[in-house]
Amino acid sequence: MKYLAVDVGGTSTRAVVTSEDGTCVGYGRAGSGNPTSSGTANAVAAIVEATRNAMAQAGSAPADIAVGLVGIAGANAETGQWLRVEVAKAGVPERLTFEADLLVAYFSGSLAADGYAIVAGTGAAAIRVRGGQIETICDGLGWLLGDAGSGFWIGHRAVLAATSALDRRGPATLLADLFTSQLGIEQIVRRGPNGRGVALDQVVRAVYDLRPVELARFAPLVFEAAEHGDDVALQIVADASDALAATLAAVVMPDIGGPLVLGGSILSQQPAIAQRVARALDASANVITVSDGLAGAAVLALRRGGVDVDAVVFDRVRASLATLR
Amino acid sequence: MKYLAVDVGGTSTRAVVTSEDGTCVGYGRAGSGNPTSSGTANAVAAIVEATRNAMAQAGSAPADIAVGLVGIAGANAETGQWLRVEVAKAGVPERLTFEADLLVAYFSGSLAADGYAIVAGTGAAAIRVRGGQIETICDGLGWLLGDAGSGFWIGHRAVLAATSALDRRGPATLLADLFTSQLGIEQIVRRGPNGRGVALDQVVRAVYDLRPVELARFAPLVFEAAEHGDDVALQIVADASDALAATLAAVVMPDIGGPLVLGGSILSQQPAIAQRVARALDASANVITVSDGLAGAAVLALRRGGVDVDAVVFDRVRASLATLR
Numbered sequence: 001m002k003y004l005a006v007d008v009g010g011t012s013t014r015a016v017v018t019s020e021d022g023t024c025v026g027y028g029r030a031g032s033g034n035p036t037s038s039g040t041a042n043a044v045a046a047i048v049e050a051t052r053n054a055m056a057q058a059g060s061a062p063a064d065i066a067v068g069l070v071g072i073a074g075a076n077a078e079t080g081q082w083l084r085v086e087v088a089k090a091g092v093p094e095r096l097t098f099e100a101d102l103l104v105a106y107f108s109g110s111l112a113a114d115g116y117a118i119v120a121g122t123g124a125a126a127i128r129v130r131g132g133q134i135e136t137i138c139d140g141l142g143w144l145l146g147d148a149g150s151g152f153w154i155g156h157r158a159v160l161a162a163t164s165a166l167d168r169r170g171p172a173t174l175l176a177d178l179f180t181s182q183l184g185i186e187q188i189v190r191r192g193p194n195g196r197g198v199a200l201d202q203v204v205r206a207v208y209d210l211r212p213v214e215l216a217r218f219a220p221l222v223f224e225a226a227e228h229g230d231d232v233a234l235q236i237v238a239d240a241s242d243a244l245a246a247t248l249a250a251v252v253m254p255d256i257g258g259p260l261v262l263g264g265s266i267l268s269q270q271p272a273i274a275q276r277v278a279r280a281l282d283a284s285a286n287v288i289t290v291s292d293g294l295a296g297a298a299v300l301a302l303r304r305g306g307v308d309v310d311a312v313v314f315d316r317v318r319a320s321l322a323t324l325r
Numbered sequence: 326m327k328y329l330a331v332d333v334g335g336t337s338t339r340a341v342v343t344s345e346d347g348t349c350v351g352y353g354r355a356g357s358g359n360p361t362s363s364g365t366a367n368a369v370a371a372i373v374e375a376t377r378n379a380m381a382q383a384g385s386a387p388a389d390i391a392v393g394l395v396g397i398a399g400a401n402a403e404t405g406q407w408l409r410v411e412v413a414k415a416g417v418p419e420r421l422t423f424e425a426d427l428l429v430a431y432f433s434g435s436l437a438a439d440g441y442a443i444v445a446g447t448g449a450a451a452i453r454v455r456g457g458q459i460e461t462i463c464d465g466l467g468w469l470l471g472d473a474g475s476g477f478w479i480g481h482r483a484v485l486a487a488t489s490a491l492d493r494r495g496p497a498t499l500l501a502d503l504f505t506s507q508l509g510i511e512q513i514v515r516r517g518p519n520g521r522g523v524a525l526d527q528v529v530r531a532v533y534d535l536r537p538v539e540l541a542r543f544a545p546l547v548f549e550a551a552e553h554g555d556d557v558a559l560q561i562v563a564d565a566s567d568a569l570a571a572t573l574a575a576v577v578m579p580d581i582g583g584p585l586v587l588g589g590s591i592l593s594q595q596p597a598i599a600q601r602v603a604r605a606l607d608a609s610a611n612v613i614t615v616s617d618g619l620a621g622a623a624v625l626a627l628r629r630g631g632v633d634v635d636a637v638v639f640d641r642v643r644a645s646l647a648t649l650r
Contacts, residue, residue: 074519100519127520137520138492141529144481144537145488156469163470167463168575169568194399194425195452195462204466212469212537243494250493 002060003305004068004096005297006047007104008033010122010213011265014294015050016324017058017065020307022316024298026060027324028053034073034122043072044083048090057324068096069301071104071293073123073140099300102127103134107296109261109288111314116256118248118277121264122216124150126244128251138250143213148243149273151216151266157236158218159207165232166200173232174225179203179218223270240266241276248280258285263293295321327385328630329393329421330622331372332429333358335447335538336590339619340375341646342383342390343627347638351385352649353378359398359447360408368397369408373415382649393421394626396429396618398448398465424625427452428459432621434586434613436639441581443573443602446589447541449475451569453576463575468538473568474598476541476591482561483543484532490557491525498557499550504528504543548595565591566601573605583610588618620646 002025006015013033017026030053033046047070055061070083080098087096106117106129118126124147125140139146147153162179164170166187180187185202192198207215225233244267248260260281267274268289278287290296298317299309307313327350331340338358342351355378358371372395380386395408405423412421431442431454443451449472450465464471472478487504489495491512505512510527517523532540550558569592573585585606592599593614603612615621623642627634634642 134520136516138494140521141488141492141525142533145484145529145532146492146494148489148494159470163466164473167466167471169463169471169473169571191461195459196465200466204470207470208467246494 001066001305002058002064003298003301003307004051004054004065005104005294005301006050006068006070006072007292007294007297008043008047008070008072008101009292010034010073010216013046013050014292015047015054016294016298016321017054017060018298018302018317020302020305022298022302022307022309022313022320024317024320024324026054026056026058027321028055028057040082040086044086044090047083047087048092051092062092065095067301067305068092069104069297069304070096070098071101071297071300072098073101075100097304099297100127100134100137101293102137102140103129104293104296104300105263105290106261107299108263108290108293109296110259110286111299111309111311112259114256115259115261116248116251116281117261117263118244118267119263120150120244120266120273122151122213123147124153124244124247124264124266126248126251128253128256130256136251139247143215148247149240149266151219151264152213153243154222154236154240154266155215155218156212157239158222158233159215161232161236163200163203163207166197166203171232174228174230175221175233178221178225182218182221219266237270237273241273244273244277245280248277252280257282258287260285260287262287262289263291326391326630327383327389328623328626328632329376329379329390330429330619330626331375331393331395331397332617332619332622333368333372333395333397333426334617335359335398335541338371338375339617340372340379341619341623341649342379342385343623343642345627345630345632347623347627347632347634347641347645349623349642349645349649351379351381351383352646353380353382365407365411369411369415372408372412373417376417387417390420392626392630393417394429394622394629395421395423396426396622396625397423398426400425422629424622425452425459425462426618427462427465428454429618429621429625430588430615431586432624433588433615433618434621435584435611436624436634436636437584439581440584440586441573441576441606442586442588443569443592444588445475445569445591445598447476447538448472449478449569449572449589449591451573451576453578453581455581461576464572468540473572474565474591476544476589477538478568479547479561479565479591480540480543481537482564483547483558484540486557486561488525488528488532491522491528496557499553499555500546500558503546503550507543507546544591562595562598566598569598569602570605573602577605582607583612585610585612587612587614588616
């Protein structure tokens with residue numbers, strides 16, 4: 001028998017087929033599948049496409065799959081049941097269970113029954129894990145209410161800093177140049193008939209043509225400007241670090257010292273932010289950075305199928321998965 | 326002949342019919358008509374409804390109207406032409422011209438050819454007026470990009486402060502109690518199956534059911550909490566004041582000392598914010614607060630019709646309008 005694991009993300013969705021000993025034998029990818037930011041139809045399509053690609057590489061048929069497990073934002077019994085029906089219509093194995101994306105991220109980094117995970121990609125949230133389950137969560141409230149320190153949050157601040165500089169309300173910043181340049185807008189000093197700068201008018205139209213969550217694409221400009229010593233960008237990075245540290249601190253309990261799993265593009269690609277966030281725990285805590293939650297989804301799929309996932313099996317999952325990517 | 330003036334706002338739309346001597350003889354109201362936040366169809370419907378109500382009270386027919394002038398956000402030749410066609414279809418006088426909402430707000434407070442206006446209602450923006458025209462504008466970039474210090478901006482911060490307190494990421498604040506109470510949500514301490522507090526989950530669903538700009542409805546909670554000395558609320562008020570002062574400062578030129586017209590619910594109802602904002606100009610500047618732009622729209626309609634609007638006519642417009650409201 002084989003085991004199917006899917007990790008649904010805001011940027012991409014990944015699936016893997018694993019043997020009983022933890023060897024990953026088929027890997028597949030698809031686009032964004034976050035049901036909140038991309039819609040539920042897209043989520044189903046992404047799960048189905050990534051699964052088919054992984055099953056094709058593994059040479060597996062639906063009947064070969066003993067257990068399938070999908071890690072997805074906002075997973076609970078209700079969304080799970082709904083998604084199960086939709087995904088089954090598309091010919092994917094029906095024995096799918098659903099888990100929170102944060103829990104599969106945690107188990108991508110650690111097998112410990114108790115610990116913490118914090119993920120900052122397009123969104124941001126932290127969990128405390130006890131007995132292998134999420135005991136509490138902080139943030140993950142979406143772009144309008146939270147996701148403090150996330151890619152959206154940083155990208156939104158980049159755009160606010162750039163536009164307020166162009167609007168002469170805020171301090172000059174390299175972000176204004178990087179932002180207009182990325183949008184392909186020339187910084188003309190001329191004013192339009194409404195009394196506003198022509199470039200700023202173009203920026204406003206370009207931004208409102210995006211869905212708000214797409215502002216996450218401007219987060220890399222902040223890191224670029226910060227590398228050049230731009231004060232505004234450095235402040236955004238510091239504020240994001242503080243926000244993520246506060247989110248983690250809100251789930252920490254004295255009786256659980258770690259481990260701490262860091263995930264998502266912001267925490268896996270920005271070591272300075274990761275270090276600041278990890279200081280919310282004791283210096284002795286084991287800190288593991290993961291690129292996504294796929295290995296953890298595989299761990300939970302194997303366990304649901306009755307496989308005893310020990311350190312040897314866990315290492316095999318991660319090593320064989322790395323060769324397939 | 327009569328003169329029609331309409332002032333289109335994010336919360337309500339107002340129309341007035343004026344005689345040649347400046348006496349207001351018919352007044353009408355309708356709902357939100359801001360084309361950005363409410364949609365263009367709503368804008369047209371609000372202009373038509375407010376106009377019909379005002380013309381009915383005045384006993385005027387479309388043929389009686391020499392000139393009509395509409396103050397509306399983002400007005401320019403293009404939106405003007407489009408709106409003119411749509412409004413004409415609904416049987417409203419075709420001789421409508423369109424002006425920026427900020428310019429009619431300015432002329433509601435002053436007849437001076439040069440000066441400043443800053444309006445903070447649902448949105449926020451400042452203008453410098455020279456020779457009776459807008460020379461430059463700052464902010465007014467909408468909820469996602471600017472409107473710093475506006476009702477939306479303050480309401481959004483109220484909601485962020487309340488949710489981060491409920492989420493234990495941010496400091497405790499009276500705003501959490503006022504906010505959940507306004508939403509009719511009980512602050513239950515129990516956690517749901519996803520590890521999040523039940524009350525916070527309900528708050529998140531309630532907020533995402535709103536259009537973002539509707540968060541402006543929570544701005545009054547900040548002023549209520551600030552009156553009780555809540556530190557978080559006092560900081561929001563201070564930040565809003567600073568943001569609005571920066572917006573005004575960005576349009577000030579040394580050769581124009583004033584007057585300064587303050588408009589919109591935030592500046593007309595919050596004297597502490599208004600005083601802080603006015604400090605962006607010399608203490609000697611004449612500061613006038615207006616409730617909306619309707620009197621200014623009437624001034625500009627009369628002028629377009631060739632009427633010489635002097636101080637006597639201006640006072641008559643404002644006094645007779647006050648009796649009709």
